[in-house]
Amino acid sequence: MSTRIDARFAELKQQGRSAFVTFVMAGDPDAKTSLDILKALPKAGADVIEIGMPFTDPMADGPSIQAAGLRALKGGMTLRKTLAMVRDFRKDDNTTPIVLMGYYNPIYIYGVESFLADAKTAGVDGLIIVDLPPEEDTELCIPAMKAGLNFIRLATPTTDDKRLPAVLANTSGFVYYVSITGITGAATADSNAVAEAVARIKRHTKLPVCVGFGIRTPETARAIAENANGAVVGTAIVDVVRANLDAEGRATPKTVSAVADLVSALAQGVRGAKQAAE
Amino acid sequence: MNQNLPNSFRSGPDERGHFGIFGGRFVAETLMPLILDLEKAYADAKADPAFQAEMNVYLKDYVGRPSPLYFAERLTEHLGGAKIYLKREELNHTGSHKVNNVLGQIMVARRMGKKRIIAETGAGQHGVATATLCARFGLECVVYMGAVDVERQQPNVIRMEMLGAKVVPVQSGARTLKDAMNDALRDWVTNVHNTFYCIGTVAGPHPYPMMVRDFQSIIGHETRKQMQEAEGRLPDSLIACIGGGSNAMGLFHPFLDDPSVEIFGVEAAGHGLTQLHAASLAGGRPGVLHGNRTYLLMDADGQIEEAHSISAGLDYPGIGPEHAWLHETGRVKYLSATDEEALAAFQLLSRLEGIIPALESAHAIAKLSELAPQRPKDHLMVVNLSGRGDKDVPQVGDILKARQK
Numbered sequence: 055m056s057t058r059i060d061a062r063f064a065e066l067k068q069q070g071r072s073a074f075v076t077f078v079m080a081g082d083p084d085a086k087t088s089l090d091i092l093k094a095l096p097k098a099g100a101d102v103i104e105i106g107m108p109f110t111d112p113m114a115d116g117p118s119i120q121a122a123g124l125r126a127l128k129g130g131m132t133l134r135k136t137l138a139m140v141r142d143f144r145k146d147d148n149t150t151p152i153v154l155m156g157y158y159n160p161i162y163i164y165g166v167e168s169f170l171a172d173a174k175t176a177g178v179d180g181l182i183i184v185d186l187p188p189e190e191d192t193e194l195c196i197p198a199m200k201a202g203l204n205f206i207r208l209a210t211p212t213t214d215d216k217r218l219p220a221v222l223a224n225t226s227g228f229v230y231y232v233s234i235t236g237i238t239g240a241a242t243a244d245s246n247a248v249a250e251a252v253a254r255i256k257r258h259t260k261l262p263v264c265v266g267f268g269i270r271t272p273e274t275a276r277a278i279a280e281n282a283n284g285a286v287v288g289t290a291i292v293d294v295v296r297a298n299l300d301a302e303g304r305a306t307p308k309t310v311s312a313v314a315d316l317v318s319a320l321a322q323g324v325r326g327a328k329q330a331a332e
Numbered sequence: 333m334n335q336n337l338p339n340s341f342r343s344g345p346d347e348r349g350h351f352g353i354f355g356g357r358f359v360a361e362t363l364m365p366l367i368l369d370l371e372k373a374y375a376d377a378k379a380d381p382a383f384q385a386e387m388n389v390y391l392k393d394y395v396g397r398p399s400p401l402y403f404a405e406r407l408t409e410h411l412g413g414a415k416i417y418l419k420r421e422e423l424n425h426t427g428s429h430k431v432n433n434v435l436g437q438i439m440v441a442r443r444m445g446k447k448r449i450i451a452e453t454g455a456g457q458h459g460v461a462t463a464t465l466c467a468r469f470g471l472e473c474v475v476y477m478g479a480v481d482v483e484r485q486q487p488n489v490i491r492m493e494m495l496g497a498k499v500v501p502v503q504s505g506a507r508t509l510k511d512a513m514n515d516a517l518r519d520w521v522t523n524v525h526n527t528f529y530c531i532g533t534v535a536g537p538h539p540y541p542m543m544v545r546d547f548q549s550i551i552g553h554e555t556r557k558q559m560q561e562a563e564g565r566l567p568d569s570l571i572a573c574i575g576g577g578s579n580a581m582g583l584f585h586p587f588l589d590d591p592s593v594e595i596f597g598v599e600a601a602g603h604g605l606t607q608l609h610a611a612s613l614a615g616g617r618p619g620v621l622h623g624n625r626t627y628l629l630m631d632a633d634g635q636i637e638e639a640h641s642i643s644a645g646l647d648y649p650g651i652g653p654e655h656a657w658l659h660e661t662g663r664v665k666y667l668s669a670t671d672e673e674a675l676a677a678f679q680l681l682s683r684l685e686g687i688i689p690a691l692e693s694a695h696a697i698a699k700l701s702e703l704a705p706q707r708p709k710d711h712l713m714v715v716n717l718s719g720r721g722d723k724d725v726p727q728v729g730d731i732l733k734a735r736q737k
Contacts, residue, residue: 108635109634109635110505110635110636111505111510111514111621111622111636112514113359113360113514113517113518113521113622114360114362114517114518114521116518117504120504127635132633133633133634134633157620158358158620159619159620159621159628159630159634159636160633160634160635161634162619162620162625162634163619163630163632163633163634164633164634184360185358185359185360185620185623186358187357187358187359187360187361187364188364189348189356189357189364190356190357190358207361208360208361208362209361210360210361210362211362212361212362212363212364212365212366212524212525213361213364213365214365217364217365221361232361232362235362235521235522235523235524235525236521236522237518237521237522240522
């Protein structure tokens with residue numbers, strides 16, 4: 055099985071650089087603006103796009119991403135509309151990998167089989183589901199693999215060498231290393247500790263390793279990308295969306311361009327890094 | 333009843349933490365290694381006679397167990413049916429059943445070498461019990477509590493602070509128990525290396541629902557023994573209120589395989605089941621939240637809805653997974669009582685028996701008024717009086733005063 059994710063990482067390897075992975079919340083602050091942001095991301099330098107599926111109770115996320123999810127829900131976003139947004143994005147872009155990230159309950163309620171079929175048809179390439187550890191692989195991970203979607207697992211500083219094989223067993227696409235023990239947007243990643251962790255994971259897998267949580271600036275993104283196959287930025291982007299809304303929380307003419315500007319700056323940081331050693 | 337009933341209702345969960353389709357371990361990877369450590373530490377403790385022996389000393393001399401099984405003569409006369417016994421968990425140190433479980437978990441935490449304890453609390457009963465045992469064993473204690481609950485349960489907030497705990501008012505969401513649980517989980521993800529999360533009810537990822545049930549089962553074990561002593565036989569029916577459902581699970585579990593014992597759980601129907609309520613079984617469906625699959629209140633898109641109950645301790649949109657399973661197998665019948673019914677029961681028990689119940693327990697008393705009169709005079713009915721009403725006195729006082737005007 056080869057997906058857009060595999061193709062993109064192969065392509066980046068040829069170019070000799072690491073991936074810049076962006077996270078945005080579907081429907082934040084409204085469906086139209088959100089789609090416009092999505093379309094602007096590849097042009098601004100995003101190599102892989104993670105789209106948050108809004109959920110009322112995101113237990114591993116900090117206040118910024120939780121607030122973005124609640125803004126989206128208030129604006130009427132649903133899982134069905136999130137898939138519709140991916141379908142609209144695919145009309146103009148058939149190469150940028152799309153990974154949906156979120157929590158299990160909305161998918162469980164949608165129905166696993168119909169969700170996987172609809173996600174595949176819409177043009178989704180991978181899933182990151184925060185509250186489905188390997189112990190619950192039969193819920194979604196195995197069915198997703200069968201449906202031809204990558205199931206991207208989180209590895210964390212608490213995932214020791216003994217546990218890593220279990221975490222990596224059914225992972226495909228890439229491994230998402232969470233650089234801190236903590237919630238999104240809380241602390242700054244320590245690039246030395248991350249380099250060590252990435253090297254450790256690479257001893258167990260040939261998959262690309264991307265690093266997220268705690269990356270906000272082009273400098274940090276660059277330092278991380280020196281050692282990993284990709285750097286993921288979420289909270290900083292979501293914060294720029296919020297900072298460019300009007301007093302009632304609605305989009306302004308600056309919302310999309312402000313996000314594109316930040317993403318360009320971060321992308322330059324990542325592109326300035328040497329490629330991570332394989 | 334369906335034909336696929338198990339031989340025993342007491343053998344769950346399976347090795348993966350499932351009760352039928354319910355339960356499981358739906359948590360972030362950061363927490364998984366710790367949850368697996370906890371599962372092992374608890375299994376070791378359970379198999380260690382020294383652990384139980386030490387627990388028994390504290391249960392007797394610190395908690396004040398066994399709690400009495402009291403024949404409520406005036407309530408029995410008033411309702412004119414079954415013979416009603418109250419299991420007096422409100423007489424425990426800290427004023428509720430919560431202390432049974434907290435003692436057990438703190439002792440497991442000590443075995444694991446954890447120095448920092450976090451907890452979430454709705455009405456504050458679990459928070460007070462946690463703060464109390466952290467004081468007793470010299471552990472740092474942080475309690476997450478919805479900002480709304482901090483307002484309506486001031487007496488318990490003051491108690492926790494006096495005991496040396498830090499109470500963190502949670503400002504996210506509806507600022508009640510669900511949000512306090514989210515923030516406790518966030519703290520745990522962040523401080524996983526030195527922190528033990530003391531969960532207050534039979535919910536959360538495996539092994540919590542099983543571990544909390546085991547620690548609370550002392551309620552049912554004592555009831556069996558005490559009823560044998562008082563009446564020479566088992567009770568005919570049991571009733572307990574349900575939020576997450578730990579007091580109920582503790583009373584029910586030792587009786588699940590006794591077919592002669594009818595068992596009733598009472599959820600909070602708030603303003604009524606068609607309006608705002610906290611009755612996850614009556615008004616919800618299976619979903620995944622806070623580490624387990626269980627019945628939840630949610631919308632068509634799987635977004636979690638806010639619960640409502642007059643009682644902060646029942647104000648949660650989910651229920652323990654073992655209850656969800658007992659509901660689907662039909663072994664336990666789940667009923668519900670409204671805010672109004674609970675308020676009436678609160679006053680009834682206070683006036684007839686001189687016992688002011690917690691608003692949580694008042695939900696169970698409320699259904700007693702419906703069930704007891706329909707039963708014969710030799711029917712033995714036990715209601716779990718899970719907590720005392722001291723914490724609710726200001727809130728109920730305000731409501732009653734407002735009505736007199």
